Amino acid sequence: MDMIEFLTEPFQYGFMVRAFVGVSLIAVLSGVIGTFIMLKGLAFIGDAIAHAAFGGLVAALLLGIPLHVGALAFGLGTAGLLTVLGRKTRLRADTSLAILFTGAFALGVLGLSVRPNFAGDLSALLVGSVLAIGTTDIYWILGAAALTALIMAAAYRHLVFVSFDPVGAESAGLPVAALQLLLLSLVALTVVVALQAVGAILVVALLITPAATASLYSRRMERLIGLAVLLGLTATWIGLYTSYYLSTPPGATVVTVATLQFALGLLLRRRRPKTAATAEMEGPGVRRSVA
Amino acid sequence: MTPCIEVKGVTVAYEDRPVLEDINWTVPCGTLAAVIGPNGGGKSTLLRTLVGRLKPIQGQVRILGQDPVRVRRRISYLPQNEEIEWRFPLRAVDVVMQGQLPHTPWWLPFGWLRARRAPGEIPGAGAPTARNGAGDCGDRRPDAHEPGHGHAHGHAHRYGDAHRHGHAHGHAHAHGHAHGHGHAHGNGRSPFDIAMEALRRVRLEEHALRPIGDLSGGQRQRVLLARALSQDAQLILLDEPATALDATAQHDLLDILQELRAEGRTVVMTTHDLNCLTDCFDTVIGIRRRVVFSGTPEETLVPATLTAVFGQHVPILTAEGRVTIIGHD
Numbered sequence: 001m002d003m004i005e006f007l008t009e010p011f012q013y014g015f016m017v018r019a020f021v022g023v024s025l026i027a028v029l030s031g032v033i034g035t036f037i038m039l040k041g042l043a044f045i046g047d048a049i050a051h052a053a054f055g056g057l058v059a060a061l062l063l064g065i066p067l068h069v070g071a072l073a074f075g076l077g078t079a080g081l082l083t084v085l086g087r088k089t090r091l092r093a094d095t096s097l098a099i100l101f102t103g104a105f106a107l108g109v110l111g112l113s114v115r116p117n118f119a120g121d122l123s124a125l126l127v128g129s130v131l132a133i134g135t136t137d138i139y140w141i142l143g144a145a146a147l148t149a150l151i152m153a154a155a156y157r158h159l160v161f162v163s164f165d166p167v168g169a170e171s172a173g174l175p176v177a178a179l180q181l182l183l184l185s186l187v188a189l190t191v192v193v194a195l196q197a198v199g200a201i202l203v204v205a206l207l208i209t210p211a212a213t214a215s216l217y218s219r220r221m222e223r224l225i226g227l228a229v230l231l232g233l234t235a236t237w238i239g240l241y242t243s244y245y246l247s248t249p250p251g252a253t254v255v256t257v258a259t260l261q262f263a264l265g266l267l268l269r270r271r272r273p274k275t276a277a278t279a280e281m282e283g284p285g286v287r288r289s290v291a
Numbered sequence: 292m293t294p295c296i297e298v299k300g301v302t303v304a305y306e307d308r309p310v311l312e313d314i315n316w317t318v319p320c321g322t323l324a325a326v327i328g329p330n331g332g333g334k335s336t337l338l339r340t341l342v343g344r345l346k347p348i349q350g351q352v353r354i355l356g357q358d359p360v361r362v363r364r365r366i367s368y369l370p371q372n373e374e375i376e377w378r379f380p381l382r383a384v385d386v387v388m389q390g391q392l393p394h395t396p397w398w399l400p401f402g403w404l405r406a407r408r409a410p411g412e413i414p415g416a417g418a419p420t421a422r423n424g425a426g427d428c429g430d431r432r433p434d435a436h437e438p439g440h441g442h443a444h445g446h447a448h449r450y451g452d453a454h455r456h457g458h459a460h461g462h463a464h465a466h467g468h469a470h471g472h473g474h475a476h477g478n479g480r481s482p483f484d485i486a487m488e489a490l491r492r493v494r495l496e497e498h499a500l501r502p503i504g505d506l507s508g509g510q511r512q513r514v515l516l517a518r519a520l521s522q523d524a525q526l527i528l529l530d531e532p533a534t535a536l537d538a539t540a541q542h543d544l545l546d547i548l549q550e551l552r553a554e555g556r557t558v559v560m561t562t563h564d565l566n567c568l569t570d571c572f573d574t575v576i577g578i579r580r581r582v583v584f585s586g587t588p589e590e591t592l593v594p595a596t597l598t599a600v601f602g603q604h605v606p607i608l609t610a611e612g613r614v615t616i617i618g619h620d
Binding site for chain 2: 039040157158160161163164165166167168169170171172173174215218219220221223224
C-alpha cells in the first residue's frame with residue numbers, strides 16, 4: 001500500500017473523519033488553555049472539573065436535558081465557586097477544588113443510584129469514546145473553539161497579566177476576579193466538550209502533557225502555546241493512525257504518544273544553563289530576537 | 292494643590308482586630324516617602340489601603356483627590372516578590388508592556404492594539420516639583436556608595452527632552468492642571484517602544500529580551516518599576532523592595548526612585564534599612580498600629596523617636612553630621 005493510501009484509508013469511515021476533526025480541535029483548544037493551567041500549577045483542575053461535570057451529566061440524564069448542558073452547568077458552577085472561595089476564604093485553590101469536585105461527583109453517584117439503568121452510558125462518558133464522536137459533539141467543540149479564539153483575541157494579554165501577577169494586576173485596576181473566572185470558565189468549557197471524546201482522565205493529558213513538553217523548549221508564552229498546539233496535533237494524528245492500523249484504543253493511544261513526546265523532549269533537550277551569565281551565550285530559551 | 296496622598300482618621304481591621312488605627316498622613320506630589328516600623332506594625336497594610344485593596348472601616352483615603360479605586364490606573368503597587376509567578380515564560384519587555392493594559396478595556400476585541408493611545412488625564416496629577424533634581428540627593432552621599440550613579444544625569448536629561456516634547460503636543464486635553472507625564476505615551480508609539488523606553492530608564496535595556504525568571508532580584512524590581520513607568524503611574528508603592536537586595540542593587544533602585552520623584556511622581560516604600568533614610572527620603576512615617584511619628588528623616592533619627600517607633604532602644608552613632616544605626620537589623 002502506498003503512502004497516500006495509507007494516510008487516506010481511515011477517512012472512508014465517517015466515524016474516523018469525526019474522530020480526526022474532533023480530537024484535532026480539542027488538541028488545539030487544549031494547547032492554548034493547557035498552557036495557562038500548567039503555568040499556574042493547576043494541572044489537577046482538568047481532572048476535577050471533569051469529575052464535577054459527571055455530576056452534571058447525571059443531572060442532565062435525570063432531567064432529560066442535553067448532556068452537554070448539564071455537564072457545562074456543573075463545570076462552570078465549579079469554576080465560579082472556586083473563584084468565590086478563592087476570594088472569600090484563605091483556602092488554597094487545590095483544597096477548594098478537592099471539596100467542590102468530590103461533592104459534585106458524589107451528587108452524580110447519588111443521582112445514578114436513583115436510575116441505575118443509565119450506568120452503561122455514563123461509564124462510556126467517563127472513559128470517553130473517540131470513535132463515537134457525533135456531529136453534535138463536533139458542533140459543541142467548534143463552538144468552544146470559536147468562543148475561546150474570540151476571548152483570547154480580545155483579552156489574551158490581560159489573562160497573562162492576571163495569571164502572572166494577580167496582585168499587581170488588581171492594583172492597576174484590572175478586573176482580576178472577572179478575568180480569573182473567565183479563564184476558569186474556558187477551562188471548564190474545554191474539559192466538558194472534550195469529555196465525550198477522550199474521557200475524564202485523558203483530557204488532563206491533552207491539557208497538560210503537550211504544554212509541559214513545549215515548556216522544555218520555549219520560554220516565550222506565545223511560542224510555548226504554539227508549540228503545545230503543534231505537539232497536541234501531532235500526538236493526535238500519530239495516535240489515531242496507530243490506533244486505526246493496530247486496533248488499539250484511540251484515546252489511550254493518543255495520550256501514549258503525547259507522553260512519549262514528553263519523554264523524548266526531556267531526553268533531547270540541551271541542558272538549561274545554570275547561571276544568568278552563561279544564559280546570555282547559550283541555551284534554547286534565551287536566543288535573542290525581537291518579536 | 293491637591294496632595295498625592297491624603298489619609299484622614301483611617302482605621303483598618305482584619306476581621307475585628309484593628310491593624311491600623313486613626314492614621315492621618317498627607318503627602319504632597321513629588322515626594323519620596325519611607326514607611327518604617329516594626330514587623331506586624333501595619334506597614335504593608337497601609338500600602339494595601341492606599342492602593343484600595345483594603346477598605347478602611349473608618350476614615351477616608353484620597354489619592355490625587357479621589358477614591359483610590361477610581362484612580363487605580365494612576366497607581367502602581369509592587370507587591371513583595373513572592374506574590375509573583377516568576378517562572379512565567381515572559382521576557383522582561385513583555386512584563387513592562389503589561390503596564391499599558393490598565394488603559395485598555397479587556398473586553399474590546401484586539402483591545403491591546405489600542406494600548407499605544409495616551410492614557411486619560413487625571414485632574415490633580417502632579418507637576419514636577421522644582422525642589423530636587425535627580426542628582427541632588429545623591430550628591431549628599433559619599434562617592435564610594437554610588438556605583439553607576441553617573442548614569443543618572445544623562446537619563447534625566449533624556450526624559451526631560453521627551454517631557455518638553457510632550458508639552459508641545461499634549462496640552463489639548465489638559466484640565467487646567469499642570470501635568471508633566473504621559474505625553475511620551477502618545478504620538479503613535481507602539482507598546483513595545485514605550486516599554487523599551489521604560490526599560491532604558493531603569494537601565495535594563497540590554498536585558499529586555501531575557502526571560503524574567505533569569506533576572507536577579509534587583510533586576511526584577513526594576514522591571515516592575517519600568518512597568519509602573521509604562522503605566523505612567525503617578526503614585527508608586529513598593530512593599531519592602533530593598534529586602535534581599537545587596538548594597539549595589541539597593542543604591543541602583545534608590546537612584547531610580549529619586550529620578551521618578553524628580554519628575555513629580557510620588558514614591559512610597561516600606562523599608563527596614565534606617566541608614567538610608569537621610570540620604571534619599573523627603574519624609575518618613577513611623578507606624579506601629581498608629582502613627583508614632585511623621586516628619587523629616589533628620590527628625591526621625593533621634594533616639595526618642597526610634598524607641599517610640601520600634602518599642603525598643605535602637606543604638607545610633609552620630610559622626611560628621613551623619614547618623615548611623617548600629618544595633619538595628
